Amino acid sequence: MEVMWGRDGVWLIVVVVGFLYSICEGGSTSSFLRNDYLSLDMPLDSDVFRVPPGYNAPQQVHITQGDHLGKSVIISWITPDEPGSSTVVYWAQDTRLKRQAHGFFVTYRFFNYTSAYIHHCTIENLKFDTKYYYEVGIGNTTRQLWFKTPPPPGPDVPYTFGLIGDLGQTYDSNTTLTHYEESPTKGDAILFVGDLSYADDYPFHDNVRWDTWGRFIERVAAYQPWIWTAGNHEIDFAPQLGEARPFKPYTNRYHVPYKASGSTSPLWYSIKRASAYIIVMSSYSAFGKYTPQYKWVEKELPKVNRSETPWLIVLMHGPMYSSYENHYMEGESFRVMYEKWFVEYKVDVVFAGHVHAYERSERVSNIAYNIVNGLCRPLNDESAPMYITIGDGGNLEGLATAMTEPQPRYSAYREASFGHGILDIKNRSHAYFSWNRNQDGYAVEADSVWLHNKYWTSLEHASLATQRSNNLQQTATQ
Numbered sequence: 001m002e003v004m005w006g007r008d009g010v011w012l013i014v015v016v017v018g019f020l021y022s023i024c025e026g027g028s029t030s031s032f033l034r035n036d037y038l039s040l041d042m043p044l045d046s047d048v049f050r051v052p053p054g055y056n057a058p059q060q061v062h063i064t065q066g067d068h069l070g071k072s073v074i075i076s077w078i079t080p081d082e083p084g085s086s087t088v089v090y091w092a093q094d095t096r097l098k099r100q101a102h103g104f105f106v107t108y109r110f111f112n113y114t115s116a117y118i119h120h121c122t123i124e125n126l127k128f129d130t131k132y133y134y135e136v137g138i139g140n141t142t143r144q145l146w147f148k149t150p151p152p153p154g155p156d157v158p159y160t161f162g163l164i165g166d167l168g169q170t171y172d173s174n175t176t177l178t179h180y181e182e183s184p185t186k187g188d189a190i191l192f193v194g195d196l197s198y199a200d201d202y203p204f205h206d207n208v209r210w211d212t213w214g215r216f217i218e219r220v221a222a223y224q225p226w227i228w229t230a231g232n233h234e235i236d237f238a239p240q241l242g243e244a245r246p247f248k249p250y251t252n253r254y255h256v257p258y259k260a261s262g263s264t265s266p267l268w269y270s271i272k273r274a275s276a277y278i279i280v281m282s283s284y285s286a287f288g289k290y291t292p293q294y295k296w297v298e299k300e301l302p303k304v305n306r307s308e309t310p311w312l313i314v315l316m317h318g319p320m321y322s323s324y325e326n327h328y329m330e331g332e333s334f335r336v337m338y339e340k341w342f343v344e345y346k347v348d349v350v351f352a353g354h355v356h357a358y359e360r361s362e363r364v365s366n367i368a369y370n371i372v373n374g375l376c377r378p379l380n381d382e383s384a385p386m387y388i389t390i391g392d393g394g395n396l397e398g399l400a401t402a403m404t405e406p407q408p409r410y411s412a413y414r415e416a417s418f419g420h421g422i423l424d425i426k427n428r429s430h431a432y433f434s435w436n437r438n439q440d441g442y443a444v445e446a447d448s449v450w451l452h453n454k455y456w457t458s459l460e461h462a463s464l465a466t467q468r469s470n471n472l473q474q475t476a477t478q
């Protein structure tokens with residue numbers, strides 16, 4: 001019998017087995033069982049939404065980085081009854097010298113809602129790696145809070161970021177935030193990958209839910225910067241309500257230092273923080289060739305000095321690689337535009353949200369396709385970023401549980417549970433990423449991976465190769 005199969009038969013078996021292997025060899029899909037697919041928003045009278053006591057007391061205090069380097073902080077807060085003061089008094093922990101910075105306030109209307117007074121104040125020329133106290137409000141209703149500036153940018157500066165996306169304001173959102181706060185490796189800043197309050201899921205995009213969200217996150221956001229990315233729930237495009245200017249509540253409430261990186265829009269910008277260079281992109285702004293975002297990213301990527309900030313991180317809302325059925329291929333046009341650059345410039349990791357689940361990819365690229373060559377499968381590529389979807393903050397829309405089957409090869413691990421991530425940068429070559437699911441203890445890692453820096457690792461490989469070839473040449477001439 002075996003002889004009758006002949007050479008062609010053996011090849012046929014090899015091809016069939018190879019094909020089955022190629023479609024089945026994905027990573028792992030968690031078998032973790034959960035019983036809370038849907039999650040309810042916390043009621044308006046929940047303690048986490050409590051209004052601080054006192055007439056016109058500042059509320060919804062949140063901070064973000066205020067410049068490109070990390071020596072400046074934007075402090076934002078809201079006064080409900082009257083404008084009050086936009087001044088911030090601040091001082092370093094090791095000094096009694098109090099300084100003042102003067103900000104401004106804005107208000108906006110959205111259909112039948114009028115915002116209170118939204119203050120933004122940038123404090124500048126801070127010392128690196130220093131704890132600062134700051135005070136907002138006047139009279140008897142001042143509030144004192146604090147933050148810590150990052151160390152100066154440098155290649156081996158350790159730094160820890162939290163990763164949260166699609167947070168909303170449900171009981172699960174509260175669990176996610178608590179787990180982040182209680183984590184033994186709690187971050188020093190949060191990289192937030194979009195979809196903040198989910199106010200637009202309410203009739204008339206009830207902006208009261210933007211206010212409750214601001215009060216909910218204050219317990220973390222007043223003390224460490226959240227690096228903002230806009231998601232689809234920030235668009236608030238409602239021409240039927242007379243609201244046709246996209247991103248109105250978001251851009252009034254959450255300011256970012258976009259001008260410091262030469263951007264013309266708060267929806268895309270970059271910052272340096274310790275050993276990381278973070279590029280924030282907008283999935284819901286024009287991103288095709290010749291658009292302002294495209295032109296900015298085109299100039300931005302070559303500017304990154306990996307000898308100063310080795311870790312190149314990109315944030316966006318819609319994932320470029322996701323194997324969940326929900327939002328399947330929504331990020332495809334973005335991938336077609338930008339993946340080639342991410343590989344060329346050796347981006348270390350791309351974090352996204354949008355899909356309400358967790359997924360981590362292998363290092364793959366899919367950039368060989370040119371319409372006629374048929375090369376349309378993702379391939380292992382050591383120059384490619386790792387893609388991590390972390391849209392599992394816990395919003396009222398629930399989990400994305402349906403997954404495409406079989407699990408594609410590029411998907412290393414996927415699980416539909418709420419949770420948060422921690423990116424712990426150790427030095428120029430190594431960083432550790434871990435993911436915590438809400439059902440586990442604070443210190444439990446449901447998934448983790450070591451990241452080897454794409455720039456420094458490839459340099460090491462290149463120098464090893466050069467060394468080997470020099471050795472060979474020397475041996476040949478001896």
Ligand SMILES: [Fe+2]
Nearest residue numbers: 195231232354
């Ligand atoms: Fe989204």
